[in-house]
Amino acid sequence: MASSLTTSIGKIQLDKPAMLASGILGISLDVFNRLYRSGAGAVVTKSLSNEPWEGYPNPTIFSVNGGGWINAVGLSNPGAPNFAKMIESNQNVPIIVSLVGSVPEDFEMMIKEFTNCKVTAFELNLSCPHVAKVGLEVGDDPELVKKIVTTVKNSTDTPVIAKVGLGTTNYLNTVKTAIDSGIDAITAINTVRAMAIDVETQRPILSNKFGGLSGTPIKPIALRCVYEISSKYDIPIIGCGGISTWEDAIEFFLAGASAIQLGSAIGDNWINVFDDINNGILQYMKQKNYSTIDEMVGLAKKF
């Protein structure tokens, strides 16, 4: 029996289940093409805003001893209009466009910019933990989530994903609000709000003081969230958070994710990580006699 890496996240069909997470390497179409050639099933862009953002001054990233990164890049991005122009020529790469904004109109305007682009899905960033008035501050406000998701769903026929994270509101309520407002899928989770202080100079290291923790330390938390969402709601899930090996990927499938996203693992293991994980998943499937990823999704919930 032949095993296949293809997967569906609701209406979204991908040839391979590991995609590039938002915020990572997502500036040039040339890099997207390279990632696609290297085994990424899709690439999620940096979160785009209406206007270009420079982000925070350096230091914007910190390596935690024992594993993981804390970043406060500050959602630097060229702005949706510039970005849309850049990817107009794209034919091959499944691109998921991540959007960030404060009000429904921000998202509506940005989606119009992509009318002439081949876009696989939009991912709404409702969970960035280090920029004011957007991200988590939006995700923590159920009324705003409802308005944004409803508006976005009315503005496009392209599938829409909500990326949730751990804020002050129970994230399961944010997920429910998004589902009730018509969302097509959920990405869980974003980085977790964190900080680092240098003991020698006695000051916070990141220029923004607070950033988001990513990498292996948050993997068990992300896995728990995917399991909880999948146990409670009938919605396609993309697992994200500290995944760095094929075993991690399988864990997320078993918890209920249909696809996964990679971020920090690229910094640690570079671009080959996509093929390494794809190959590992395929070996596991052959060994366990699975022909599709879908056969594995959510299996751990039966215990």
Added chain:
Amino acid sequence: MRWWDLQRNFNHTTIVTVEKVIDETPTVRTLVFSDDVMSTVLPGQFAMVWIPGVNELPMSIMISKDSGKAAFTVRKHGLASTGLFNIAVGEKIGIRGPYGNAFDVKEGKLLLVGGGTGLVPMMRLLTSVKPTDDVTVLIGAKSKNEVFFEDLANELLKNNSHNVIISTDDGSYGEKGFVTDIVEKLVNESHFDAVYTCGPEKMMYKTVQSAHSRGIFVQASLERMMKCGVGICGSCCVGEDLACKDGTIFDGNHLSKNTEFGYSHRNKAGILEDY
């Protein structure tokens, strides 16, 4: 004992104290510090340097005459570099790395072309040449008061057949004219086995063209807006390459196919701008 005490986590910021400050020119200084890891890096590698309370920036790792020590040579230019320039003896900075690849040091007749603080990796490269190599170092500057590392280059090459050439745009010292015109003249007149360059991008672009078009092995060290330094943020991309992770050193063969090299770079928001 924790596992990370056994081996230094190169990505984790290490605090070092500046022990000596050398004024190279009115706008360029070299800050010397002790660090075993940074003292033995390969030619062309860089560190991310944290100036507490100011910023963090990528810096090529300069050599020091003393063992166990390394340095950063900085020109005051923007906020971050001026912050580093103003660090006094006894003050602390954070370092992480080393990052990036290294020059592929060939043997034979070598030409090194450096402009400004682009000379830093060239000086470290000089510590890797063999006594049998014939080395030409070409130092480009706008005018006489911006020339530095001439004596150092001669000192490092005292056991080699060598030639240190200075060119200034205004002719106030050495040969008058642009470095790239002299490169063109040199590669026309004699055979070189390899050319290495670091400095302003237009200078590197023409140097790479002069060498590559004649089939000479050439490498350039690229500079781009860099935030993370570890292949995560993507700020430093040059076409499909990431300067921090794939470079910063690329060879002429690769660069000749890159449409951004020599023409454009990205700003802090990631928007492509012309040089």
